[in-house]
Amino acid sequence: MRQPHPAASCLCVEFIFFLMWCTLECRKVVIIMKGSKMNPYSVGLVAGGFLGGLHAVWALVVALKLAQPLLDWVFALHFLVNPYTVQPFEMGTAVLLVAVTGVFGYAAGWLFGALWNGLVKK
Secondary structure: OOOHHHHHHHHHHHHHHHHHHHHHHHHHOOOOOOOOOOOHHHHHHHHHHHHHHHHHHHHHHHHOOHHHHHHHHHHHOOOOOOOOOOOOOOOHHHHHHHHHHHHHHHHHHHHHHHHHHOOOOO
């Protein structure tokens, strides 16, 4: 049986957390009510800030050398053996990680806001 790429499960988990967070946070920031529109730029900024910030925290955990024990503990909680090894911290990689996920989050949030506005009854 073919195993999925390891990054696929991480991306799926992040996407699920993003959708749950977006559902909760968009209600606070944009005040979604029945029939209301939202500003795609605001939703993009909130989503991009959240994803970029989440990955900035991860980069900090890696820099503090706490990532490997954390992953080992999380896998052990699920009765699994951790197949991953955390690489040493590199500032350039951390900046790229935060930037790419922030841009992706902004694009996803903007698209969500634009689609919402297209589907909302006028």
